[in-house]
Amino acid sequence: MEHKTSGPSRLLYVKDIAERLNRSVGQVQYMISTEQLPHTAIIAGRRVMREDDLESWVNSHFEAERAEVSA
Structure with missing residues (x-):
């Protein structure tokens, strides 16, 4: 179990987002370009x-x- 801190949110790069969503970097880039993901x-x-x-x-x-x- 991860320990959450009250500090600032960590920044995730496209590669990190892809790993968390189990998607390719290209798929994540497409999702960003079509505004399917939150603000980057x-x-x-x-x-x-x-x-x-x-x-x-x-x-x-x-x-x-x-x-x-x-x-």
Whole structure:
């Protein structure tokens, strides 16, 4: 079990996002370009996303699925 700190969210690179979603880097880049993933930014020439934003996005999909099943 990971220990959560109250500090700033870690920044994830496209490769990190791909690993977490079990997708290829190309698929993640496509999802970013079509705005299927939450907001990303370019920092120091690299596309990044806040770890908290990715976790919230994944959780929202589980909540939406749960709502559909219980409806």
